[in-house]
Structure formats: structure tokens, C-alpha cells
Amino acid sequence: MSVRYAPVGWNRNKIIYDVVVLAAAVAYILLFIKIAPSFQDVTKPTSGAILRAQAFGTCAFLMLTFILCIGPLARLDQRFLPLLYNRRHFGVITCAIAFTHATHVVSIYYSFSPLNKYVAVLASNTSYDRFLGFPFETFGIFALFLLLVLAATSHDFWLRFLTPPIWKAIHLSVYVAYAAIVCHVALGSLQAKQSPLLAVIVGLSVVAVTGLHLVAGRIERQKDRDTAESADEAPWVVAGHVDSVPDGRGIVVPLEGGERVAVFRYGDKLSALANVCAHQNGPLGEGRIMDGCVTCPWHGFQYRPEDGCSPPPFTEKVATYRLKLDGRRILLDPRANEPGTYVEPVRVTEA
Amino acid sequence: MAGRMPDPGFFVGYLNSVPRPLAIFLVVGAAVLVGSMAGLAFALGTNVNDPGDGTFARKLGKQEMSGILVENPYPILRVRPDAKNPEARTVMLTVPGKRSVKRRGRKLFDQLVDVKGFMFQRGDIDMLQVQGKNSLKAVEVAEGETPPEFTPAPAESLGRWRLIGEICDSKCHLGAMRPGDGLAHKACANLCISSGAPPIFVTAEEGAVEGETFLLMANEDGGPLPDHFGDYVAVLVQLEGEVERLDDLLVFKVDIDATKVF
Numbered sequence: 001m002s003v004r005y006a007p008v009g010w011n012r013n014k015i016i017y018d019v020v021v022l023a024a025a026v027a028y029i030l031l032f033i034k035i036a037p038s039f040q041d042v043t044k045p046t047s048g049a050i051l052r053a054q055a056f057g058t059c060a061f062l063m064l065t066f067i068l069c070i071g072p073l074a075r076l077d078q079r080f081l082p083l084l085y086n087r088r089h090f091g092v093i094t095c096a097i098a099f100t101h102a103t104h105v106v107s108i109y110y111s112f113s114p115l116n117k118y119v120a121v122l123a124s125n126t127s128y129d130r131f132l133g134f135p136f137e138t139f140g141i142f143a144l145f146l147l148l149v150l151a152a153t154s155h156d157f158w159l160r161f162l163t164p165p166i167w168k169a170i171h172l173s174v175y176v177a178y179a180a181i182v183c184h185v186a187l188g189s190l191q192a193k194q195s196p197l198l199a200v201i202v203g204l205s206v207v208a209v210t211g212l213h214l215v216a217g218r219i220e221r222q223k224d225r226d227t228a229e230s231a232d233e234a235p236w237v238v239a240g241h242v243d244s245v246p247d248g249r250g251i252v253v254p255l256e257g258g259e260r261v262a263v264f265r266y267g268d269k270l271s272a273l274a275n276v277c278a279h280q281n282g283p284l285g286e287g288r289i290m291d292g293c294v295t296c297p298w299h300g301f302q303y304r305p306e307d308g309c310s311p312p313p314f315t316e317k318v319a320t321y322r323l324k325l326d327g328r329r330i331l332l333d334p335r336a337n338e339p340g341t342y343v344e345p346v347r348v349t350e351a
Numbered sequence: 352m353a354g355r356m357p358d359p360g361f362f363v364g365y366l367n368s369v370p371r372p373l374a375i376f377l378v379v380g381a382a383v384l385v386g387s388m389a390g391l392a393f394a395l396g397t398n399v400n401d402p403g404d405g406t407f408a409r410k411l412g413k414q415e416m417s418g419i420l421v422e423n424p425y426p427i428l429r430v431r432p433d434a435k436n437p438e439a440r441t442v443m444l445t446v447p448g449k450r451s452v453k454r455r456g457r458k459l460f461d462q463l464v465d466v467k468g469f470m471f472q473r474g475d476i477d478m479l480q481v482q483g484k485n486s487l488k489a490v491e492v493a494e495g496e497t498p499p500e501f502t503p504a505p506a507e508s509l510g511r512w513r514l515i516g517e518i519c520d521s522k523c524h525l526g527a528m529r530p531g532d533g534l535a536h537k538a539c540a541n542l543c544i545s546s547g548a549p550p551i552f553v554t555a556e557e558g559a560v561e562g563e564t565f566l567l568m569a570n571e572d573g574g575p576l577p578d579h580f581g582d583y584v585a586v587l588v589q590l591e592g593e594v595e596r597l598d599d600l601l602v603f604k605v606d607i608d609a610t611k612v613f
Binding site: 009011012013014020021023024025027028029030031032033035036037039040041042043044045046047050051054055058059062066078079080081082083085086108109110112113114115120121124125126127130132133135136137187188189191192193194195197198201287288290295297299300 | 360361362364365373377380381388389391398399402403405406449450529534535536537538541543546581582584585586612
């Protein structure tokens, strides 16, 4: 949470996160270009520049695969949530590696001719009418363009400027970029490889990304099916039982129409907020009460449970909902209040 | 936003403390990430195609030879035998970068020339990269001396052949790049060929024509390949045409219309 935009709001966890990601990338690239060639069964070694292009290209692909697995893994097991916290840095590092791959490729394959090297990228292979020999570079250029846009707009300044829905929509194009990279690899390197290893790794990567998303999506859909039942008195719905809400935590209540509400208990009080964090749509109901505030499990954005406002000097707001008790049952008015509207918490007495 | 965590399992990034069970999980996860990346790097880095023995033979030093400079289908030198190399040879020519010898040799075709440069070699085929100042010039004859005479042997027809293989650019395939073939290299090969590097046909079966695997390509009339032939570069194709021998170099004069892609 921040009221001013610093290039990066560094903290210890972000530094550790970045060090681990960089260590993985450096280990990959050094092993690929320095150690592995000694173990190759070849007449003469692969050209150094081509080896570097291969190292950076495959590294970027694998890192993007890891990045795309983080989201569904965090939905399936909350221990992966810390990986989500600084995922944007992971993405920016991946983009830099993909860009390095592209610069190597341009400087190896497209330079030194009478044609401008950037013109040559698009003009030297125009076999768009066939599968084998299709200019797979086009997919790579498109993916790199998307990754650069995502990296350039990854800062919270752009999130605020574009608004979270638009920012989120733009950043979902990472899946389009991944699909383009898979096509880039499938029509390029895979066609040239005699060993099936790369094909196996690419195949497993695609299966991991799509499989994890499908499983996580299915679980989310199942949760949404169990919508809150109507109470005897309209418009109230039954949100749950007082004893099902642990102190300092919340429950997520799906409503008809797809909305979700987070009901939190803090001491002897209950309050309800929209489940969607104003920062990046994180699931507030899976967060905790810290310092008297609902704390998002993704990036730690905080909201007062009574009015859905972030504590000063922060300005984020989420919608609030009315609650009342019917014995030990929690009843919820499904009509959302304007973000930041104060609602008196419901008092809970011990059973 | 400082504060104590209410639950030992809850992670908040901007708080520097991480719950111990979670910290252990994350340390293991980090090790798995770094370790798996290292393992994948080793696996992918060692599983490479053999790019062959093509090499830019700079260590042989600058080569000097003389012979007749021929323009078509692509610039070649019909090397004049001498005491050191008594066998007649035909050497493909190139210049540094993705460029053709044609510009430098435009006034010297069909003449006896002196050439200097460095060799690309792959198997028993080689190519000379004309390099350096005055590295391609007409043979100079001192006043009063008789101009040397040299008439290359006529092309020997080896008949009509149907061959399966891959069209590559000679320069990369002979060692400018390793690997210098395959679809990953297609755009580069197209650019080299369209810029004037001689295209060669690499037969799928080693030594398919009179023991030779590499054939310089030409159209049916012995001229350069048409521009649209770039579509067939770097893929497995079947070509038909007449094969001719120019000394130690085979020339494949392909029937463009009979090209088949697999």
C-alpha cells in the first residue's frame, strides 16, 4: 500500500524474492552456456551466439511457465500466496530475458545484410501459407511486444491510472503472450530438434499451466454454486453461522449473480465487505484481520471492516454490506452499499 | 502498516517477518525452483543436434589462389592448378557478411583473377571468403611476360537425378553458424541466399550423388534460383534436375516445377 509512487517499494521480502528469481535465471543461463556444452555429443560445438540465444529463449519460456502456475497454485494451496506477492518482478525479469533472447537472434540471424536488420526480421521469411517453414518469428515478436507492454505497465502507478479492471484486462494478455510463445517454439525450435526432450518439456509446461487453471477454476465454480439461501424476510440471505467464522478471519459468501461477499469476525463484531480488493482484485475473504483491518492475502492492502476504507493516508475503498443476526444465523443484505459506506458492525454474544 | 500478524500462517509481504512454517516451505520452494532450472538447463543444453564439422578455418591463414571467376549460377572460382595443388578445383566464393561477391567481381567475370581470403570448410567441400584490400583482382602480368593461360575443364554431366534433402545457404552451413540448417535457421538462410550467398542442396542420404552430399544449386538454365524458391529453404524437399560436375564441385540444375515438399 502506498500513497506515493516510488520506482519500487523495496522491502526485505521483495529483495529475497528477486534474489531467488535472479539466482534461478543466472543458474540456468550459466549452466546452459558454460557447463552443458562440455557434455554435448557433437562434432563441433554450437556457435556461442546461437547457444546464448537458445539459453535466454528457453529460460524466458520456463520462467513464464512458472509465473503462470503461481496464480492457480495459490488458489489451491495458500502456502503459495507469497509467490504472488512479488510476481510482477518475476514478470519484469522474464521480459528482460526474453528481450535479450530477441536481441541475440536479431544480431545473429538478421544483421550484416544489405537489408536493415529489423526489416529483415519481417521480410526474410514470408512463407505464411504453409505450416512447415511458417515464419514462427512473428509469434515471438508479438509475444515480446505483449511482455514489454505488461512490464512497462506493471507499476502501481499504471494500476491506479488505468483503474484495476482495465489494468487487469490488459495483464490477462499474458496468456495470449504465452500461447504465442508456445506457437513460436512449436513452429521453430521444435521442428529443428532431433531429440524429443524440448517437445516433452514444452508439452508438460502447457499441460501444467492449463491443468492447474482448469482445476483451480473448477473449484472456484463449485464454490460459486453454493450461493447463499434466501432468508424468510426479503432481501436478506443466509450468510452462514456465527460459529463458522473464526475470530480474526472471514468467510466468503457467494451471491446470485456471481458477486462474493467477505464476512469478517473480529472479537465480538461482524462486518461484511465486497470480497474483491481494490488493488488487484485479491480475495479479501481469504485474508485476516490485522491491526483492526481486513488485510488482503495478495499484497496486504488493508480496509477497515466497518466502512471498507483503507486507513489514512491510504484512499482505497470497497463496498460494504449490511448484516444482522437471526439467533446464531448471520443474515446479509445482498445490496451493496457505495464503497466506503459506514455500516454499524453486528455484535455477537457468546452462545 | 506495521503490526503483528494475528496468525502464524498468514504472509504479508511488507512485513519482514515470515511465519516459520511458511518460511521453511518457501526456502524449500526456492531451492526447488533454482534446482529445477539448473537441471532443465543442463538437460536442454546437452540435448542439441550435432551441427556438423563446418568451420571458419581462420587458423589455416589467408589463402591465395588464382583462376577463372565465373558469375553463374553464383560466383565461383575455377581454380588454376599449380605446383602446390595440381588437381583442378572449383571453389564457391563469398565476402564478409550476408553479401555477394558479384559487386566486387562485376568487372572481372570470365577473367583470370587472383583471390585472397579465408576458407570455410565442411567435410570435403569448401568456400573462400574473399577478404581484405585488393583481395580480388585481375591477374597482373609484368611487362614483357606472357599472360598465363588457363581454360577450365568443361562441365561433365552426371545425368538426371531425383534427390531428397534440404536447401541451405552455403556460408552458414559450411561453418559461419553452427547449426546452419533447419527451420530455426530458415530466415537467416533466406536472407543469406537473397543477399547473394550460394545456395547448396544437402542430400538427406550422405554421399547420395557420386559420394557427394553437398551440391551447388542452379536453375535449369544454369542461372540463380528464382526468389520464390525461398519458400523451400530449410524444409525437407524432393528436387529433380541435372547434375553436373565442375572439377570437384557438383552443380544441381533443378527443375523448379518438379519441387515437392514433405
